[in-house]
Amino acid sequence: MQLFKDQILKVSNSLTGEKEVFKTVKEGYVGMYVCGPTVYSNVHLGNCRTFMSFDMIFRYLKHLGYKVRYVRNITDAGHLENDADEGEDKIAKKAKLEQLEPMEVVQRYTVDFHETLKAFNLQPPSIEPTATGHIIEQIEIIKEILAKGFAYEVNGSVYFDIIKFSESNTYGKLSGRKLEDMIANTRDLAAQDEKRNPQDFALWKKAEPQHIMRWPSPWGDGFPGWHLECTAMSTKYLGETFDIHGGGMDLKFPHHECEIAQAEASSGHSPVNYWLHANMLTLNGKKMSKSTDNNIYPDEIFSGDNRILSKPFAPSVVRFFMMQAHYTSILDLGNDALLASEKGYYRLMDALKTLEKIEPSESSSFDVANWQKACYDAMNDDFNTPVLIAHLFDAVKRINLIKEGQETISKADKKVLQDSVNTFVFDILGLVDQDNNDNNATTINGVINLLIDLRNNARANKDFATSDKIRDELLTLGVQLKDGKEGTTFSLN
């Protein structure tokens, strides 16, 4: 199915600041690159939001029938700790700190990263390349940039020449900065700097003798600059011009700006057609920060072992919470917001179960095709998941009304409704039914149904002491019984 031929998708392009109709370089194919994590510590919840947003975008593009190649890198080298002097990178610093091999640090946090994303039900990207695996490609790009005259070598390091680049190109078009302003705003503190201009950035840094992570190059032993890996890997796997480049807002400048400069300098044209930026996540209205203790890790949310939330929350609840906001908006995480999302999430999941059991009628009392279209319209409007979720709750209401006998649905419409709800909830939003995810689910269901039988017998005999005991004690165990016209059902919270 090639839905993309009928659906008109619009995306917010940070490069133009406008919502544009999405048109791929090659019909039917999408190349998407998202800046991945630097694996020197446990993955941050804010990072998770960004990757979750692009996971949803990845899923929707695939649903539309595109063949998507989604590349998300692992930065395992190249992050300078302090650009001005010794040029020690983040991975190497952590390694010394913990008395580990750099690659041991990389391995540990890569595993943590993958486990966390898996808990949030993110699909793996098509390719997950590492910076250290692409040193040769990075060196080749540096040679190209040097040959075109947009870089210079100083004492074993190579820097990108912003002034030279600006003579023929525009540096700062993504972030809305002007080079003159940047120069005017820079206090010239680094007099000992090798760079000709403070705006210049490193393509290659010379490794001091004690530096552990090092590779040979035409300019001596050293390591690549941070911005370069993304250019090298995106070009290698997606080509010199590809469709979507994503990342967090905070990467807009300088990282993405530098990527544009590097690509334009080496290949001669703009690398990306649509720049998509996910917005930040705050915690209780303030930025997340380890130093002020206003910080929480995914594990701590799942386990409840934290000082910020009143109870543990399932990964799908957190994912649902994030999907209730648009990816370009700042989202604030807090206890009340998560509690509200949890309620809504379980209401949605319950309705999906109700839908399975519903008896179809001759005709439908509402327009299912129209409802389905509204869902697509929401997603086509720059992946507007909050509006999609509003429509899903409209479906929830209909489902419950059908169950009450106040609405009807035909057999054909029931199938359409069921298919689309499942598609949007599980395939596109990437939610998981936490209850059915349990291996012991069958056993638990059997036991609870037995208790429901016993309770209903007691109720029939007007033995309310017994029936209430069953109901109340189940509730404290997290099992909520629901008496309806068709009998008693339950949900696990």
Add this chain to the structure above:
RNA sequence: GACAAGGUGGCUGAAUGGUUAAGGCAAUGGUCUGCAAAACUAUUUUUUAUGAGUUCGAAUCUCAUCCUUGUCUCCA
């Protein structure tokens, strides 16, 4: 200081020029129930940080002020 994204009800969060400002949560009443819960249903912001302006019409456009977040040094 410069640049960027924002400021919407009790909380969360959509809607960027057009009749009643979506949805979730919360609260209150009703239906249902042995009672509750769930579900359904009605009600709850008379108004979109503040002030001025443009317009027949503004949350939406313009200007000013205040505030939040991000970036300018590594950061999703």
